[in-house]
Amino acid sequence: MIAFLIRRLIGAVLVLIAVSFITYLIFIKIPGGDPATRIAGRTATDQNIADIREKLRLNDPFYEQYWAMMKSLFSGSLVSYSSQLNVVDQIKSGIPATFSLCIGAAIIWLFFGILVGVIAAMTAGRWPDTAITILALIGISMPVFWLGIIARYFFAQGHPFAFLPDGGYVPFTDNPWQWFTHLLMPWWVLAILFIGFYGRVLRSNILDTINEDYVRTAKAKGLPQKRVMVKHVLRNSLIPIVTLFGLDFAAVIGGAAILTETVFDLKGVGWYAAQAVQTLDLPPIIGVTIYATFFIVLFSVLVDVAYAYLDPRIRPT
Amino acid sequence: MATDSTSDFTLDPAALLAAEEEGPIEGKSPWYLAWRRLRRNYVALGFLLLFVTILVLCLCAPLYANHVAHTGPNTGHLGETFTRDGKQVQVVSKGGFVNGQFHAGGIPVGPQLWHAGGRYVFGADNQGRDVAVRLLYGGLNSLAVGIGSAIICMFFAIVLALLSGYFGGATDWTISRFFDLIWAFPVLLLAIALGTALSINGFHHFGINIQSGSLWIPILVISFVLIPYVGRPLRGQILSLREKEFIEAATSQGASSWRVMFSELLPNIASSILVFFMLIIASNILTEAGLSFLGAGVQPPNASWGTMIADGEDRIATAPWLAIIPGIMIVLTVLSLNVFGDGLRDALDPRAKVRMDRR
Numbered sequence: 001m002i003a004f005l006i007r008r009l010i011g012a013v014l015v016l017i018a019v020s021f022i023t024y025l026i027f028i029k030i031p032g033g034d035p036a037t038r039i040a041g042r043t044a045t046d047q048n049i050a051d052i053r054e055k056l057r058l059n060d061p062f063y064e065q066y067w068a069m070m071k072s073l074f075s076g077s078l079v080s081y082s083s084q085l086n087v088v089d090q091i092k093s094g095i096p097a098t099f100s101l102c103i104g105a106a107i108i109w110l111f112f113g114i115l116v117g118v119i120a121a122m123t124a125g126r127w128p129d130t131a132i133t134i135l136a137l138i139g140i141s142m143p144v145f146w147l148g149i150i151a152r153y154f155f156a157q158g159h160p161f162a163f164l165p166d167g168g169y170v171p172f173t174d175n176p177w178q179w180f181t182h183l184l185m186p187w188w189v190l191a192i193l194f195i196g197f198y199g200r201v202l203r204s205n206i207l208d209t210i211n212e213d214y215v216r217t218a219k220a221k222g223l224p225q226k227r228v229m230v231k232h233v234l235r236n237s238l239i240p241i242v243t244l245f246g247l248d249f250a251a252v253i254g255g256a257a258i259l260t261e262t263v264f265d266l267k268g269v270g271w272y273a274a275q276a277v278q279t280l281d282l283p284p285i286i287g288v289t290i291y292a293t294f295f296i297v298l299f300s301v302l303v304d305v306a307y308a309y310l311d312p313r314i315r316p317t
Numbered sequence: 318m319a320t321d322s323t324s325d326f327t328l329d330p331a332a333l334l335a336a337e338e339e340g341p342i343e344g345k346s347p348w349y350l351a352w353r354r355l356r357r358n359y360v361a362l363g364f365l366l367l368f369v370t371i372l373v374l375c376l377c378a379p380l381y382a383n384h385v386a387h388t389g390p391n392t393g394h395l396g397e398t399f400t401r402d403g404k405q406v407q408v409v410s411k412g413g414f415v416n417g418q419f420h421a422g423g424i425p426v427g428p429q430l431w432h433a434g435g436r437y438v439f440g441a442d443n444q445g446r447d448v449a450v451r452l453l454y455g456g457l458n459s460l461a462v463g464i465g466s467a468i469i470c471m472f473f474a475i476v477l478a479l480l481s482g483y484f485g486g487a488t489d490w491t492i493s494r495f496f497d498l499i500w501a502f503p504v505l506l507l508a509i510a511l512g513t514a515l516s517i518n519g520f521h522h523f524g525i526n527i528q529s530g531s532l533w534i535p536i537l538v539i540s541f542v543l544i545p546y547v548g549r550p551l552r553g554q555i556l557s558l559r560e561k562e563f564i565e566a567a568t569s570q571g572a573s574s575w576r577v578m579f580s581e582l583l584p585n586i587a588s589s590i591l592v593f594f595m596l597i598i599a600s601n602i603l604t605e606a607g608l609s610f611l612g613a614g615v616q617p618p619n620a621s622w623g624t625m626i627a628d629g630e631d632r633i634a635t636a637p638w639l640a641i642i643p644g645i646m647i648v649l650t651v652l653s654l655n656v657f658g659d660g661l662r663d664a665l666d667p668r669a670k671v672r673m674d675r676r
Contacts (some may be wrong), residue, residue, distance in 0.1 A: 011497075015501045018498055019502055026514050027514055137656060141647075141651035141655055142648050143606045143610075143623070143626070144607070145606075145607065145610050146606070146640070149626065149644075150640075150644070152633070153633050153637055153640075251504070254503045254506070255505055255506040256503065258611070259607050259611070263630075273506060274509070274611055277509050277513045277611070278513075289502075289507075289510070293501055293502065296502075
C-alpha cells in the first residue's frame with residue numbers, strides 16, 4: 001500500500017510537470033508570430049515590445065523561459081502580463097467562491113442523484129422510473145450555461161417570479177444569508193447535469209446487483225427485504241459512484257465550473273481563468289492549470305485509496 | 318445467469334434467448350439480431366427520426382436563406398423595415414417617443430412566425446440578422462463540429478487503443494501515459510486554452526495551415542481533448558479480447574499483426590464503437606457550445622448554437638428568444654442522440670437488455 005502510494009505520488013508530480021510544460025508550449029509556440037507583440041497590444045511602441053521581450057526572457061531558449069516561470073510561480077512572485085496582479089494571490093482570492101459553489105453543488109447532486117437512482121431502480125418499468133429516466137435524459141442534454149441564463153431570466157431578472165439575487169458572490173463571513181441566496185441558483189444549475197448522470201448510473205448498477213448470487217442468497221436465508229436492499233444491494237451499487245464522484249468533484253473544482261462561474265459572475269478560479277484566456281494572459285493560465293491538475297491528480301489518488309478500502313478484491317499489493 | 322425467476326430451468330441458452338428474442342436466433346448475424354431488437358424500440362427510432370429531421374433542416378439552410386427568408390446568415394438589417402400583415406415594421410426599433418410614450422431603442426423584432434411572409438420567423442438579433450437563418454446555419458456549424466470531431470476522435474482513439482492493447486509492452490506504456498496525461502488535464506481548460514491560442518493566428522506548423530476563423534480549430538481541439546475518454550475503455554476491451562482463442566487461432570495460422578488488429582479485433586469492438594460514436598457526438602455538441610460561449614470555439618460572425626446563446630445572453634431581458642431558441646435546438650439534438658445511443662446499446666448488447674427488463 002505504501003509503495004503504491006509513493007508510486008502514485010511520483011507519477012502525480014511528473015504529470016504536473018508535463019501539464020505545465022504543455023500549457024506553456026500551447027501559448028508560446030502554437031499562435032506563431034512574436035509573443036511580445038501580441039502581449040504588448042495594438043498601441044505598443046518598439047521600446048514596449050523590447051521591454052516585454054526582456055522581461056519574459058523571450059530571447060532565452062524556451063526551456064529557460066519555462067524554468068523561470070515555474071520558479072516564480074512556486075515562490076509566489078508570478079504576476080500577470082496584462083494586469084500585473086500576483087497570480088497566486090488572485091487564485092487564492094477566487095478559492096472561496098469556487099469551493100462554495102462546488103461543495104454546495106456536490107452535496108445537492110450526490111444526495112439527489114442517489115435518491116433519484118434508488119427510486120428509479122425500485123420502481124423499474126413503472127411510471128416513476130419512466131418519468132425519472134426522461135427527466136434525467138433531458139438533464140444531461142442541457143448546456144449548463146444555457147440553463148444558467150434561463151434560470152437567471154426566470155428567477156432573478158423580474159420575470160414571472162424573481163425572488164433570487166442576480167449573479168455575484170457574497171462571502172460567507174460577510175453575510176451568510178446573502179451567501180446562501182446568491183449561490184442557490186448556481187448550485188442547482190451545476191448539480192442538475194450530475195443528478196441526471198448519477199441517477200442513471202446508480203439505477204443500472206442497482207439493477208445489475210439485484211441479479212447477483214449473494215443477493216439471492218441473502219433473500220433465500222430470509223433476511224428482510226429492506227435489509228437486503230440497503231446492506232447488500234445499495235452498498236455495493238454505490239462503489240462505482242465513489243469513483244465517479246471523486247473524479248467529477250476534482251474536475252469541477254479544477255475548472256469544469258468555469259461556465260457556471262462565468263454565467264453567474266461568481267469571481268472564482270474558473271472565472272479568473274476565463275478572463276485570462278480572453279486576453280491571452282499566460283501566467284494566470286499556467287497557474288490555474290497547475291492548480292486544477294493538482295486537484296485532479298490528488299483526487300484520482302484518493303479515489304484509488306477509497307476504492308481499495310471499499311472493495312478488497314482490487315487492493316494493490 | 319440470465320434466467321428469469323419465473324422461467325423453467327434450462328440448459329439450452331440458445332432456446333432461452335430465442336424465447337426472449339421472440340424468434341429463432343440460429344444462423345442470424347449479430348447485426349441482424351441487433352436490428353431486430355432496435356426495430357421494436359419505437360422510442361429510440363422516434364428520436365433517431367428527430368435527429369435526422371434536424372440534420373436535414375440544417376442541410377437545407379442555403380435553400381431556406383435564398384428562397385424563404387431572402388437574407389444571409391451574417392447579413393445585418395439595421396435601420397431597415399419589413400412588411401408584417403401589410404404594415405411597415407422596424408427590424409430593430411429606433412427608440413424615442415411614440416404617442417407621448419418613451420420606447421427604448423435597439424430592441425430587435427420578435428418572432429413573426431408566418432406573419433412576415435417567411436422573414437424573421439424567429440425574430441431578429443441586435444444587428445438585425447434573421448434568427449431563423451442563423452439558427453439553421455449555426456446548426457450546420459454545430460453539427461459539423463460535433464460529427465467532425467467525433468469522427469476524428471474515434472479514429473485516433475481506435476488506432477491508439479488497437480496498437481496499445483495488441484502490442485502491449487512499451488507501446489502500451491507510452492500510449493497509456495499519453496491518455497493519462499490528457500486525462501489529468503482539466504478538459505475544458507485545455508480546450509479553451511487550445512481554442513484561444515489557435516484562433517489568434519491559426520495554426521501554421523508542420524506544413525499544416527489552418528486559418529484563424531476556420532471551423533477546423535474547434536473540430537481538432539474537441540477531438541484531441543476527448544481521445545482518452547474513448548481510447549481507454551476501448552483499450553480495456555482489446556486487452557481482454559487479445560487473450561481469447563480466436564486470436565490465438567488467427568496468429569497460429571500465420572496472420573500478420575495488421576490482419577489480427579483490423580480483421581479480428583476491430584469487428585469485435587465495432588458495436589462499442591458505434592454506441593460511443595453516437596454518445597460522443599452528443600457530448601461534442603455540448604462542448605462546442607461551451608467553447609463558443611466562452612469565445613474559444615466557432616468565431617464570429619459565423620454562427621453556431623453556442624455563439625448564438627452567447628449573443629443572446631446580454632439581450633435576455635428584452636429579447637429572450639435570442640438565447641432560448643438555440644438552446645432548445647441543442648437540447649433536442651443532444652437528447653435525440655442520447656436516447657438513440659441508449660437504444661442502440663440495448664440492441665447491440667443483449668445482456669444489457671435482459672438486465673433492464675428484470676427486477
